[in-house]
Amino acid sequence: MLKKDSAKDSVAKKPRTKVSPTQRMDDGGPTRRGAPQARSAQLEARILESAVDEFAEHGFSGARIERISQRAETVDRMLYYYYGNKDRLYQAVLEKIYADMIGAQRDFVMPDDPIAGMRELIEHSWDHYVAHPDLVRLLMNENLLRGKYIQESKKVEETSFPLVQTVSVLLAKGQKKGVFRKDVSSEHVLMTIMSLGFFYVSNQYTCSRWIGVDLMTRPRRNKWRAHICEVVLEFLEARERALGPA
Incomplete structure (x- = not known):
């Protein structure tokens, strides 16, 4: 005696679309589909950090996906999974270094005194360059590419840079107090x-x-740090103040 097909069995099942592990980076992406969140975030962070090192060291053209995945202790297809292709990975690297730089700028606490504030801002900016040589190398490489990838980034386009505002505020305060040139x-x-x-x-x-x-020895770096402060503050000093009383 044959069993009747149930309504459940009679419904045609749709085949699931699977992401091929051999999907090439040129196909585009990303192809993420809900991996365990914490582990996924850690792996993505490792990939991005490894990509920063690779692109800073070898530039866009010389960077190799296999070296990034090796350093991140993963496989090439996971880079495709998160970023889709080399262009998008490189753009994500640029967005990361800009985000780090903006974060450092937001950490700056502005003193009330505009002269002290300008000095501390100069030192803060210099210290960030010295502590992040990868930032400098990556920006040099992006300028060789005529800013192609940074111009295509919506994240960078929509971001305001605190340093721009901070300099404007300090300069305006100093001009109002008569200590900076107008x-x-x-x-x-x-x-x-x-x-x-x-x-x-x-x-x-x-x-x-x-x-x-x-x-790049510490004494020479410190002297250059002081030199930048001196150059900028002397340039800013109000002419009447610099000349003294007639």
Whole structure:
């Protein structure tokens, strides 16, 4: 005697779509489908940290996926799983270093005194460059690519940089108190601070060779830190104040 098909059995089952473990990065992505959250976040963080090291060391063109996965103690397909392709992984690296830099800028506590505030801001910016050489190398590489990936990033586009606002506020406070010149712009002040710090770190190897000293020893770094403060603060000093009474 044959059993009648139940209503449940009579419903055609839809085949599940599976992500191929051999999916190539060029196919796009990401392909994430609900891995255990904590473990997944840890692995993604390891991949991103490994990618920062790899892209900083070898640039976009020279970076290799297999080296990133090896360093992150995973397999290549997991990079495809999280980021889809090399371009997206590189963009995520840029977004991470910008996020770290913005986080450091937000940690800056602005003193009431504009001169002290500007000095501390300069030192804060310089210390971040020195402590994060990967940031400098990655930004140099992205400039060689004419800013292609940073321009495509919605995250960076929608982010405001606290340093811009901080410089503007400090400059305005100093101008109001009569201790800073009124004929300078916050843009020039910001670019001066960034240039004097970034150039020193980015060109440390060639400049050390030309000058014949190791520019990155602690005493020399400290002297340059003081030099940046002196250059910027002397530039900002109100002319009447600098000249003294007639």
